[in-house]
Amino acid sequence: MNPLVRTGLTALNVVTILFVMFPIVAAAIASLQSELVLSSDLTAILPAEYTLDNYRILFGGTDEANRAGTIYANVAYLPDAIRYFDRALLNSLIISSSVTALTISFSALSAYTVARLRLRWLLVLLACNVFARFVPLVVLVIPLYVIFRDIGLTNSLLGIIIAQTGFLLPFGVLILSPYFADIPRDIEEAARIDGCSRFGSFLKITLPLSGPILVSLGTIIFIASWNDLLIPLILSSKQEFMTVPAILVSLIGDNAVFLGLLCACCLVALLPTVLMVLMLQRYVVSGLTAGAVKA
Amino acid sequence: MSVGWLAVVMNLPTLLTLLCVLAYPIIFAAFLSLHTVGLRELRRGELPFVGLDNFWFLFSDPLFWTSMKNTMILSVFSVTAEIVLAIGIALLINRKGLWTSVVSRLLILLPFAVPPIANGLIWTFVYAYNGGFLNRVLISTGLIDLPINWLGNADTAIYAVAVPYIWRSLPFCVLLIHAALQGISKDYYEAASVDGATSWSQFWEITLPLLRPVIVVLLILRTASAVVVFDEVIALTAGGPGNSTWVAAWYSYRKSFQPPFDIGVGAASAYVLAILVGILAIVYIKLIYKPGV
Numbered sequence: 001m002n003p004l005v006r007t008g009l010t011a012l013n014v015v016t017i018l019f020v021m022f023p024i025v026a027a028a029i030a031s032l033q034s035e036l037v038l039s040s041d042l043t044a045i046l047p048a049e050y051t052l053d054n055y056r057i058l059f060g061g062t063d064e065a066n067r068a069g070t071i072y073a074n075v076a077y078l079p080d081a082i083r084y085f086d087r088a089l090l091n092s093l094i095i096s097s098s099v100t101a102l103t104i105s106f107s108a109l110s111a112y113t114v115a116r117l118r119l120r121w122l123l124v125l126l127a128c129n130v131f132a133r134f135v136p137l138v139v140l141v142i143p144l145y146v147i148f149r150d151i152g153l154t155n156s157l158l159g160i161i162i163a164q165t166g167f168l169l170p171f172g173v174l175i176l177s178p179y180f181a182d183i184p185r186d187i188e189e190a191a192r193i194d195g196c197s198r199f200g201s202f203l204k205i206t207l208p209l210s211g212p213i214l215v216s217l218g219t220i221i222f223i224a225s226w227n228d229l230l231i232p233l234i235l236s237s238k239q240e241f242m243t244v245p246a247i248l249v250s251l252i253g254d255n256a257v258f259l260g261l262l263c264a265c266c267l268v269a270l271l272p273t274v275l276m277v278l279m280l281q282r283y284v285v286s287g288l289t290a291g292a293v294k295a
Numbered sequence: 296m297s298v299g300w301l302a303v304v305m306n307l308p309t310l311l312t313l314l315c316v317l318a319y320p321i322i323f324a325a326f327l328s329l330h331t332v333g334l335r336e337l338r339r340g341e342l343p344f345v346g347l348d349n350f351w352f353l354f355s356d357p358l359f360w361t362s363m364k365n366t367m368i369l370s371v372f373s374v375t376a377e378i379v380l381a382i383g384i385a386l387l388i389n390r391k392g393l394w395t396s397v398v399s400r401l402l403i404l405l406p407f408a409v410p411p412i413a414n415g416l417i418w419t420f421v422y423a424y425n426g427g428f429l430n431r432v433l434i435s436t437g438l439i440d441l442p443i444n445w446l447g448n449a450d451t452a453i454y455a456v457a458v459p460y461i462w463r464s465l466p467f468c469v470l471l472i473h474a475a476l477q478g479i480s481k482d483y484y485e486a487a488s489v490d491g492a493t494s495w496s497q498f499w500e501i502t503l504p505l506l507r508p509v510i511v512v513l514l515i516l517r518t519a520s521a522v523v524v525f526d527e528v529i530a531l532t533a534g535g536p537g538n539s540t541w542v543a544a545w546y547s548y549r550k551s552f553q554p555p556f557d558i559g560v561g562a563a564s565a566y567v568l569a570i571l572v573g574i575l576a577i578v579y580i581k582l583i584y585k586p587g588v
Contacts, residue, residue: 001392001393006393009387009390009393009395009396010393010395012383012387013387013393013395013396013398013399014395016384016387016399016402016403017395017398017399017402019462020399020402020403020405020406020462020465021402021405022421023414023417023418023421023459023462024405024409024417026417026420026421026428027417027420029428030420030428038426039425039426042425042426042430042431042442043426043430043431043434043435044431044435045428045431045432045435105308106308106309106312107309109305109306109308109309110305110306110308110309112305113301113302113305113306117298117301117302119298119299119302121302122302122306125306125309125310127580128313129313130576130579130580131573131576131580132313132317133576134519134572134573134575134576134579135317135321135569135572136519136522136523136544136565136568136569136572137523138523138525138544138547138548138565138568139321139324139547139565139566139568139569140316140317140320140321140324142324142327142547142551142558142561142562142565143319143320143321143323143324143327143562144316144320145551145552145558146323146327146332146337146558147319147320147323149337162312162315162316163316165312165316166312166313166315166316166317167316167317169309169312169313170313170317173309198296198298198301199301199305202305223407223408226410227408227409227410227411227412229410229411229412229525229526229529230525230548234552244410244413245410245412245413245526248410248412248413248416249412249529249530251416252416252529252530252533253533259419259420259423262416262419262420263416263417263420265413265416266413266414266416266417267413269410269413270408270409270410270413270414273408273409273410274405274408274409276408277404277405277407277408278401278404278405281401281404284404284407285404285470285474288407288467288470288471289470289471289474292467292471292512292516
C-alpha cells in the first residue's frame with residue numbers, strides 16, 4: 001500500500017470510529033459530572049471536576065439518607081422513575097431471558113419441520129414468517145393493548161413476554177430453518193437406522209450440531225427484546241412493571257432529571273447488550289447476515 | 296407418529312403464538328379501525344360501528360398528511376445515507392493490513408446493541424442548545440462561534456432526528472455489504488489490474504454491480520424500518536417544533552394513547568402504514584424468496 005493511500009484510509013477509519021463513539025463518549029462525559037459543573041462552562045468538553053454520584057444515586061436509592069454527601073444532597077425532589085430504575089433492570093433481565101428461551105425453543109421445533117419434513121403447508125408457514133417479519137410493531141401494539149387489557153395482561157411481565165415472543169419468533173424460524181437444512185441428512189439417517197425416532201434425532205443430532213446458530217439467534221433475540229420500547233411502553237402503565245426503555249421514556253421532559261443523571265441511566269441501559277455484542281461479535285455478524293439474505 | 300402429525304405437534308407452540316399475537320391482533324386492528332374506540336367505549340365494553348369514518352377523518356386531517364410527508368422525507372434521507380455510508384465503511388473495514396480497520400470492524404457493531412430510546416435520549420444532550428455536546432465540540436474547535444439550535448429549526452429538525460436513527464442502523468447495513476464484498480472473487484480485480492483499470496473504475500465496473508443484489512435487499516428492509524421510526528421522535532422532539540417531526544408511527548401512537556385516546560383512528564392510521572410496508576414485503580418475497588424456496 002502506498003503511504004498516501006495508507007494515511008488516507010487511516011484518517012477515514014478515525015472518522016468512522018469517532019462517529020460511532022461520539023454519542024457514547026458524550027454520555028460518559030456527562031454522566032461523570034454534576035449539573036452545576038455541566039452548566040458552569042457551556043463550552044468545555046471535559047468537566048473541571050469528576051464524580052460518580054449519578055451512578056450512586058441510581059443504585060443506592062433516592063432517599064435523603066442516600067443522597068447525603070452526594071451532588072444530590074440539596075435536591076428537593078427526584079422522579080419516581082429513578083427509584084424504580086433497578087427494578088426495571090431486573091424486569092428487563094427477566095423478560096429478555098424468557099423471550100430468548102421461548103423464541104429459541106419454539107422456533108427450533110418449527111424450523112426443524114420446515115427443514116426436514118416435506119409438507120406443502122410448511123412452505124406456506126415459512127412464507128407467512130417472512131411476511132410476519134415486516135409487520136410494524138406500532139400496528140400490533142394498538143390491538144394488543146385492547147386485547148391484553150380485556151384479559152388482564154397489561155401491567156404484567158407475562159404480557160410483555162408473550163407479545164415480544166410473538167413478534168420475534170418469525171425471525172427465529174427464518175434463520176434456523178436454512179441452517180438445519182444444510183446439516184447433512186446422512187448423520188440423521190444413520191441414527192434413525194439405529195432406532196432413533198425423528199424427534200430423538202432432532203434433540204440428539206440437529207440441536208447439538210447447531211450450537212453456533214443458536215448462540216447467534218439467542219444473542220440477537222435478547223438484544224431485540226432488551227431494546228424494544230413500544231411493547232412495554234404501551235402494555236405497562238405502572239412503574240413496577242416497566243422495562244428499562246419504558247422507564248427511560250418516563251424521564252423525558254422531567255425538569256428534575258439532570259442531563260448527567262439521564263446519561264448515566266442511558267449508559268447503564270446500553271451496557272449489558274453492548275458487552276454482549278463485543279464478546280459475541282462473530283455470532284452477531286453471522287446471525288444478522290443469515291437472517292437477511294438466506295431463504 | 297406419522298410425519299404429518301409430527302409436523303403439527305412440533306409446530307404447535309409457534310402456530311399458537313403466531314395466531315394469538317400476530318394474526319388475531321392484525322385482524323382485530325382492522326375491526327378497531329371501523330369502530331369508535333375511546334376510553335369510555337372500552338370501559339363500557341361497547342364499540343359503536345362507524346364504517347369508514349375513521350379513514351375519512353384520517354384523509355381529511357392535515358396532520359396525517361404532514362406525518363406521511365415527514366415519514367417520506369425521513370425515509371428517503373436515512374435510507375440513502377445509510378447505504379452510501381455503509382458501502383464506504385464496508386470497503387474500509389475490508390482492507391487488510393490496517394490495524395485501524397480492525398478497530399472500525401469491531402466498533403461498527405456497537406450501535407446495534409444500543410437501545411434506540413437510550414440513544415435518542417443521549418442525543419438530547421448531544422443536540423442541546425445550551426451546553427449540548429455537539430455545540431461544545433464545535434465551539435471548542437473553533438468551527439462555530441455561537442451555539443446552534445439543532446432541534447429548534449422546523450426546516451431541519453427532521454434531519455437532526457434522522458442522524459441518530461442512521462447511527463443505529465449503520466451496523467446492519469455495513470454487515471450485509473461487508474459479507475457481500477467478501478463473496479466477490481479476487482480474480483475480477485486481478486484481471487482488471489492487468490488491463491490497467493484504476494481502483495476508481497474497478498469500484499464502478501466491478502464492485503458496485505456485484506453489490507446490486509444486497510443493495511436491493513437493504514433498500515427494502517431499511518425502508519420498511521425507516522417508515523416506522525418512533526423511538527428517536529419520542530426521545531428528541533415529540534413531533535416538534537410545530538408539527539415538523541410528526542411521523543407516521545408517532546401519529547398512530549399519539550392518537551391512540553394520548554388524549555383524546557382515539558384508538559379507532561390510531562388503528563386506521565396504523566393500517567395505512569401496514570399496507571405500505573406490506574407492499575414492500577411482497578416485493579421482497581417476490582425478489583428474494585423465489586417460488587418453490
